[in-house]
Amino acid sequence: MGLRDDERAGTDPVPREPGRTARTHPWARELRTSVCCSAALLALLFLIDWGTGSLTWWRGVLWFTLAVLLFVVLCPPRVRAGRGWIASRSLLRSRLVRTDLLVSVRAVDGVCRRLVLRDSLGGRVELDPEVLVDHPDVWYRLDEDARHCVAAGRLRCGTDELRDISEQVDRETALAVFRVSGLES
Secondary structure, rough: OOOOOOOOOOOOOOOOOOOOOOOOHHHHHHHHHHHHHHHHHHHHHHHEEEEHHOOOHHHHHHHHHHHHHHHHOOOOOOEEOOOEEEEEOOOOOOOOOOHHHEEEEEEEOOOOOEEEEEOOOOOOOEOOOHHHHHEEEEEEEHHHHHHHHHHHHOOOOOHHHHHHHHHHHHHHHHHHHHHHHHOOO
């Protein structure tokens, strides 16, 4: 098995750590928040129906279904990145894209801004750009592989979006350093 062009000796500008996987750390806290919001909605709906005397079994099922739907919408995806890949796992599906084979990166605006990554094998992952800004180690893995794809000529669409996120990550990192050192005004 031969080496890819970007793995040949002497061409990798930053030595990679092959076993290290970057992941979103406060995922459990965000999951707990979504559970609490859903439970609070369910309790409030049951309390209102019980207080007015209109609570029936079918209305209880309706309120429970509504709370479950809210949980599904609020449940955060778990994002992990490693050498040559990034994965997003939600309650309903798991998606993986090979970042060492990226062909496009698009920013999709809508209710919330999303970053859509596609690889040459047909893999597709949608990410909230804030996940990358809040977790620089995940961003580092993606950026490192994206730079190799640009240098190899595979990634032709999306370099502007990646540059914008890079600037955001740099700005947030600098602000964090200023906050920790007490230099923030």
